[in-house]
Amino acid sequence: MSEVLFYHLTESRLEDALPSLVDKSLERGWRVAVQTGTPERRDALDAHLWTFRDDSFLPHGTDEQAFAADQPVLLTASPGNPNGATIRFLVDGAEPPSLDGYERVIFLFDGHDQPELDAARAHWKRLKGEGHQLTYWQQTNEGRWVKKA
Numbered sequence: 001m002s003e004v005l006f007y008h009l010t011e012s013r014l015e016d017a018l019p020s021l022v023d024k025s026l027e028r029g030w031r032v033a034v035q036t037g038t039p040e041r042r043d044a045l046d047a048h049l050w051t052f053r054d055d056s057f058l059p060h061g062t063d064e065q066a067f068a069a070d071q072p073v074l075l076t077a078s079p080g081n082p083n084g085a086t087i088r089f090l091v092d093g094a095e096p097p098s099l100d101g102y103e104r105v106i107f108l109f110d111g112h113d114q115p116e117l118d119a120a121r122a123h124w125k126r127l128k129g130e131g132h133q134l135t136y137w138q139q140t141n142e143g144r145w146v147k148k149a
Helices: 014-027 039-051 114-129
Strands: 003-009 032-035 073-076 087-091 104-110 134-139 145-148
Touching: 003 014, 003 114, 014 032, 014 039, 014 087, 014 104, 039 073, 104 114, 114 134
Parallel strands: 003 104, 003 134, 032 073, 032 087, 087 104
Antiparallel strands: 134 145
16 A cells, blocks of 8 residues: 655745655655646646756656656646656645555645645545555744654
């Protein structure tokens, strides 16, 4: 069964937190899928990941581009997994696909956005009811992640 983590953004925006989490996933040798709520959001994150830092970028592509299956990081607005990702990030209240086949599934949600909070709570309740092991992480004032009980 997949490890399911809920990351509650309280001190930074998704655009600030996501790149380092994806980078750490790549360092572990994982292939990554990032599922957004809309194609427009997918495309905005695509542009952001090329320029988020002056000294590097994250190798990635979208499910709308050629060679989606070859991408180490795939941005998508759909439930498919064409790049064989082992870790999936769900952002912007994206509806999760089947969790089968993933080592880790991460819900990354904005604590200042009520619809995202509501969606995260609904996903937590449903997945807990299905017997998944869930963990909840929240940002400190410094933007670090702390596991909560």
